[in-house]
Amino acid sequence: MQPRSLRRSLTAVMALVLGAGLAVLAPGTAGAASDGHAISPSTRFFVPPPAKGSVQQIAQLAKKGALKDATLLARMEAQSSAVWLTGGTPAEVGKQVRTTLAEAALQRAEPVFVVYDIPGRDCSEYSAGGATDQAAYESWVDSVAAAVGNAHAVLLVEPDSLGNEPSDCHLPASTYPYTDAERTAEVAYAARTLEKAPNAAVYLDGTNPHWQAVPNITARLLAAGVQGTQGFFLNVSNFRTDAESQDYGTWISDCIAMVTDPSHFAHGHPEYCASQYYPATVDDFSTWGLTTDWYNQNLNGAVPTTHFVVDTSRNGKGANTMAAYGAAPYDQSAATVATLMQGNWCNPTGAGLGVRPTADTGVPLLDANLWVKTPGQSDGQCDALGGVRAWDYTAYSRPGWPTDESGQAEFDPLWGQVDPAAGSWFPAQALQLARLATPKLG
Template sequence: MPFRTHHRARTRRPALLAALALTATGLCAVPGSAQASAADHTLSTHARLFVPPPTSAAVSQIIQLAKTGDVADAALLTKMEATPQAVWFTSGTPDQVRQQVRQTMAEATLESAVPVLVAYDIPGRDCAQYSAGGALDPASYEAWISAFAAGVGNGHAVVILEPDALGNLPSNCGGFGSSSYPFTDADRYAEIDYAVSALEAKPNTSVYLDGTHSGWQSVGTMTQRLLLGDVQQAQGFYLNVSNYQPDNELTDYGQWISDCIAIVTDPSHWAYNNPGDCASQYYPATQGDFSTWDLTTQWYAANMDGAVSSTHFVIDTSRNGNGPNAMSEYAAAPYNQSASVISSLSSGSWCNPPNSALGLRPTTQTGVPLLDAYLWVKTPGQSDGQCDAAGGARAWDYSAYTQAGWPTDAAGQSQFDPLWGLTDPAAGAWFPQQALQLAQEANPPLLRH
């Protein structure tokens, strides 16, 4: 799972220091009102979303493009960086994360905006793969997330809680049960439950849990996991973080999860306590054929039996403008990759896939009752990791296609990304080639002509 760190190019101002002081005392101004006076966990449809200061790497790329006369691309990246997007918090001591969150809240207050904050420090995160790390144990995590919540204070904020934490439970990870990966599903649910309680104790947070996406876990599976993660005490769940699924599929998938939650928590319903009975994108629909998805929608229409859907969700549209990359182009000339290679590439298409595009711009006005917002949660331009054969995200037959300068030895090829023709930056690092492509391919376009 790729992540955005909190380290960003910042402009120091006396007003910022003043806002920090206000936040520290819990009197920070709230967008749309003079002061937070009552609990309100609903994300307003009129909320103005926070634009964080750009990263120094993004600024450097924009300046370099302008210096070389590429004003058009410099303008595209400038527009991308001026678009609301999330701020990720991925490490640090409790004192450090409290101060970092507090600072972001103060900066958002200066914009009269609502920040989107990503808490990403759960033990055993990302199955100890590209974005390995996180707190060492449940006690450490509880201290960290409590400090995170203290940093939010009384201000309005959207909290995206622990991407992939429910999609990839510890039992879904290689090495589960070993001394090198001593994490358990029971601990994971307890950690999520604790985080929901800590964050929902704040009066103006909108907390969303991991709902994966429409090409991954079934509706029933995610309903069960979300309920165990205490979603009914949160605002709802999020979809498609750092992924590429199309908005129409995600909207249906989110609605179905909300429907399933309503059904299985209604004691009078025949499917009470049985999420496995819920229809999904896999049946009666066929996941790969969107023309069949109405079959599942019809199933819910016929089987709600008075249950009322009320669980909200948000969608990450930061990279789904072109949808997922099936990697089929690499089967044709000049690449001539085999079917087995294409299959492997497709399985790893979550990791820095080429030909991706920014999607819908962030907004809280979606026109869909339970869909609270389209958000840019994944930071556009930041790498998913060193996507290569060694990490399992890439496969390639170099005898069928190679280029001058590409590695010729097995060791070099194992850490190389042939789709980009380079070694990818580490997870969370700026990926200039990918950043520019996302902006150039944006759908809808970033700049009107």
């Protein structure tokens, strides 16, 4: 029999879990809704039901007496986060949107939707899928827009769609028959269709500060119609710091202003814009002031007006450089560490939750910090077979780790296991995110 004090604690933790799971049933304090296509600083964002797998993990931890960890995870699940629309028929996605809007209305909150069904999604990798063709995609988007109607909502259109255009995937047309022109047209269609919803704030894919250079993503955003939307989103499912994202987002907005101003020397030439790669050095944040100075000196009256939002769901500790794996006890080579660094977007160790979702950012062009990627859900089966892991098992291994080549190809040595599929609950990662939250989960 459990001691009475443990039973009381277990009851309290499970009440917190239920509070997260049943939040949609309890009306909360009214928050100001967004005014048209802008997000009000006092907006309250929707808290969806707990992610699949989270309640089970919390209950297991509580039953074992790990009440502190159980409480941390319950607090994580009680935060607002995005609702991902990842496929289904037009009727099915419309029903999902309407259900979420009804739940959000009970909370007097505004939902954040991730529209994620573009053909050729994710270069056919871990999150492969999407609509079969452009016509099917447009029909699906039409259903999302119709379901949103006059409701207040934030809509993030197709993460990675502009960062990874079909030509960036380097796949044969025989197996990946998509073109950059089709991709641009699809994103543009989604942007203008969703923007017709009078109270929707629509944002397009602005990638992250360690990916597309400012001139490249500016050109792609303009081609996809960013000027007809509220702006762009950054850092979705990634780990770059708030400071990096705010600088990067500001520079993109600056560049858009310059190249769309007919009187500016850079009009029509995004390639003239400075970036995180020059004059700054991307991996040395102390140099980023050089690029900020360049824009301050060259705006020449151009006025930045394009806004952005940032995914802070997992960036509390910043990106993992993987340098620790080059030292004892792991002793991995420089080449192996470099490969791990290139794959540090995929279930990295050492990550923590970031700033809580809020629209009160204090940064003029930054509309909101949001938890877009669902904390605790896997990025995919991050392994050597997928190209995001490398490992010398002769330098470091542990009992129970695979010893054959095929087993090692599908193994993640950073976590010491085969990772769950993309979108599945990853208990070890979920607990680490909660434990390393910055700021802490109070």
